[in-house]
Amino acid sequence: MNILRVQKLTIVSETAGAIVVLGWRSPGVASVILATENMRPAVDRWLQHGVQELVEEDGSVVPRVTTQESPEFLPRLKAYLERQFPLLRFELTEVDG
Numbered sequence: 001m002n003i004l005r006v007q008k009l010t011i012v013s014e015t016a017g018a019i020v021v022l023g024w025r026s027p028g029v030a031s032v033i034l035a036t037e038n039m040r041p042a043v044d045r046w047l048q049h050g051v052q053e054l055v056e057e058d059g060s061v062v063p064r065v066t067t068q069e070s071p072e073f074l075p076r077l078k079a080y081l082e083r084q085f086p087l088l089r090f091e092l093t094e095v096d097g
Contacts, residue, residue: 005094008073012089019088020050022046022077028069051076084085 004026011020021033021041035043050067053076057064066076080089 005071006072007071007094008090009078010093011039012091014087014089022074024068024071024074026071028071030068030073031097045076051080053080 004020005024006026007024007084009020009022009024010018014021019036020039021035022043023033025055025067032043032045032047042052047068050065050070051073052065053062055064066072070076074092078092081088082090
Protein backbone atom coordinates (compact mmCIF):
# COMPACT_ATOMS: atom_id res chain seq x y z
CA MET A 1 0.00 0.00 0.00
CA ASN A 2 1.41 3.40 -1.00
CA ILE A 3 1.05 6.18 1.54
CA LEU A 4 0.62 9.66 0.11
CA ARG A 5 3.08 12.02 1.74
CA VAL A 6 2.58 15.77 1.48
CA GLN A 7 5.01 18.43 2.75
CA LYS A 8 5.02 22.21 2.67
CA LEU A 9 8.00 24.47 3.36
CA THR A 10 7.28 28.12 4.09
CA ILE A 11 10.09 30.68 4.26
CA VAL A 12 9.12 33.82 6.16
CA SER A 13 10.85 37.17 6.36
CA GLU A 14 10.10 39.30 9.41
CA THR A 15 9.59 42.35 7.20
CA ALA A 16 7.99 40.86 4.08
CA GLY A 17 6.02 37.87 5.41
CA ALA A 18 6.00 34.65 3.40
CA ILE A 19 8.54 34.93 0.58
CA VAL A 20 8.58 31.29 -0.55
CA VAL A 21 6.15 28.40 -0.19
CA LEU A 22 7.15 25.07 -1.72
CA GLY A 23 5.03 21.95 -1.81
CA TRP A 24 6.11 18.33 -2.21
CA ARG A 25 4.05 15.18 -2.53
CA SER A 26 4.90 11.58 -3.12
CA PRO A 27 6.00 10.13 -5.47
CA GLY A 28 8.47 13.01 -5.72
CA VAL A 29 6.75 16.02 -7.17
CA ALA A 30 7.86 19.46 -5.93
CA SER A 31 5.90 22.57 -6.79
CA VAL A 32 6.15 26.30 -6.23
CA ILE A 33 3.10 27.64 -4.42
CA LEU A 34 4.56 31.11 -3.87
CA ALA A 35 7.87 32.79 -4.69
CA THR A 36 8.48 36.49 -4.62
CA GLU A 37 10.20 37.98 -7.63
CA ASN A 38 13.49 38.31 -5.75
CA MET A 39 13.38 34.68 -4.59
CA ARG A 40 12.33 33.09 -7.89
CA PRO A 41 15.90 32.56 -9.25
CA ALA A 42 16.92 30.75 -6.04
CA VAL A 43 13.78 28.61 -6.07
CA ASP A 44 14.36 27.66 -9.71
CA ARG A 45 17.96 26.71 -8.84
CA TRP A 46 16.86 24.52 -5.90
CA LEU A 47 14.32 22.71 -8.05
CA GLN A 48 16.72 22.22 -10.95
CA HIS A 49 19.88 21.27 -9.03
CA GLY A 50 18.58 20.04 -5.68
CA VAL A 51 20.14 20.68 -2.28
CA GLN A 52 23.90 20.53 -2.70
CA GLU A 53 25.85 20.31 0.54
CA LEU A 54 28.94 18.82 2.11
CA VAL A 55 28.30 16.24 4.82
CA GLU A 56 30.49 14.11 7.04
CA GLU A 57 30.33 10.41 6.22
CA ASP A 58 32.61 7.81 7.81
CA GLY A 59 35.07 10.49 8.93
CA SER A 60 35.30 12.15 5.51
CA VAL A 61 33.54 15.16 4.07
CA VAL A 62 31.67 14.23 0.91
CA PRO A 63 29.24 16.05 -1.37
CA ARG A 64 25.56 15.12 -1.17
CA VAL A 65 22.83 16.16 -3.58
CA THR A 66 19.19 15.74 -2.64
CA THR A 67 16.95 16.19 -5.67
CA GLN A 68 13.34 17.33 -5.61
CA GLU A 69 12.22 13.74 -6.18
CA SER A 70 13.49 12.70 -2.74
CA PRO A 71 11.17 12.75 0.29
CA GLU A 72 14.11 14.39 2.11
CA PHE A 73 14.24 17.35 -0.32
CA LEU A 74 12.26 19.88 1.73
CA PRO A 75 13.63 18.81 5.17
CA ARG A 76 17.22 19.04 3.89
CA LEU A 77 16.53 22.33 2.11
CA LYS A 78 15.09 23.71 5.34
CA ALA A 79 18.11 22.58 7.39
CA TYR A 80 20.54 23.98 4.81
CA LEU A 81 18.78 27.34 4.57
CA GLU A 82 18.47 27.67 8.36
CA ARG A 83 22.26 27.51 8.58
CA GLN A 84 22.70 30.05 5.76
CA PHE A 85 19.97 32.56 6.71
CA PRO A 86 19.43 32.70 10.49
CA LEU A 87 17.25 35.82 10.26
CA LEU A 88 14.56 34.06 8.23
CA ARG A 89 11.97 31.69 9.70
CA PHE A 90 11.38 28.26 8.14
CA GLU A 91 8.23 26.21 8.72
CA LEU A 92 7.96 22.62 7.49
CA THR A 93 4.62 20.88 7.76
CA GLU A 94 3.88 17.30 6.79
CA VAL A 95 0.74 15.26 6.34
CA ASP A 96 0.69 11.52 5.73
CA GLY A 97 -2.45 10.44 3.98
